[in-house]
Amino acid sequence: MLTHWASKKCVTGLTEITLNYQRAANTDRWPRGLHVLRACTTVITAILLASCAKSVQVTSDFPTPLMEPYPLVVGVRYPASLTEFIHTEESSNEPAITIDLGTANVSMFRTLFSGMFAETIELDNEQNTPVPASVNLIIEPTLTDLEIASPGKSGTDQYTVWLNYNLRLSQPDGSLLGDWKITAYGQRDQGSMGMGGEDAVNGATVVALRDAAASIVSEFSAAPGIASVLPAASGAAPPTAAPPLPVAEPAADSDDTGNADSNIE
DSSP states (O other): OOEEEEEEEEEOSSOEEEEEEEEETTOOSHHHHHHHHHHHHHHHHHHHHHHTOEEEEOOOOOOOBOBOOEEEEEEEOOOHHHHTOEEEEOOSSSOOEEEEOHHHHHHHHHHHHHHHEEEEEEOOSOTTSOOOTTOOEEEEEEEEEEEEEOHHHHSSSEEEEEEEEEEEEEOTTSOEEEEEEEEEEEEEEOOGGGOOHHHHHHHHHHHHHHHHHHHHHHHGGGSTTHHHHHHHHTSOOOOOBOOOOOOOOOOOTTOSSOOOOSSBO
16 A cells, blocks of 8 residues: 655643644555544643643752660761652653752751761762771761552552662771661652642652661661771660651641651650
């Protein structure tokens, strides 16, 4: 069958797009209209999904852990992969979700470490930069992965966020003590009739951040190489931390985190 190319403009109300379609040379009625209809439907769907895309800048205040600080001076490196972390979740049948977590990552760790240790010193990211003589331990946290399940994927009315961190623990001379992996998650209801998706994503992510902080507090003394570092600091026994923070069920809409704290004030 001989074919040739023609074009048709499809107006969606948002934009005007010229579509190229292939039609049979010996028929000029139904196949032509069917091609145009299909092409216009595909374009309209893509435009509507793009126009509904969610962009979330995660923000929250993070409380200081209730505990006696460990007798350590800790140097902390915040790599660009942590401070500039942005994740985009794309789907063929749901609007894309972009989560900017860089600022919240640093805010959480700064508050957490200031309560966990006698002193914290932020170090330059250059590995060859001299480390102050007072430092007992170096921690370099990275966020290795973020996963999100939307209501459309999970079949529930909640957004769920998983965070996978790696805390690289080193001695002041750079010798590796170990890589400490932390997994955390949080959930938040999407709201009435599915509205407020950005707030729900923010809330679920903040709950996951607090869950990560609670795990770090409760598991630190068992982290790789820490048993050998604590006696070098002062000879004191490790402090007793408060019970770990549970991951709460999503709270009322007035709570921006969806979390009720038990060991962080």
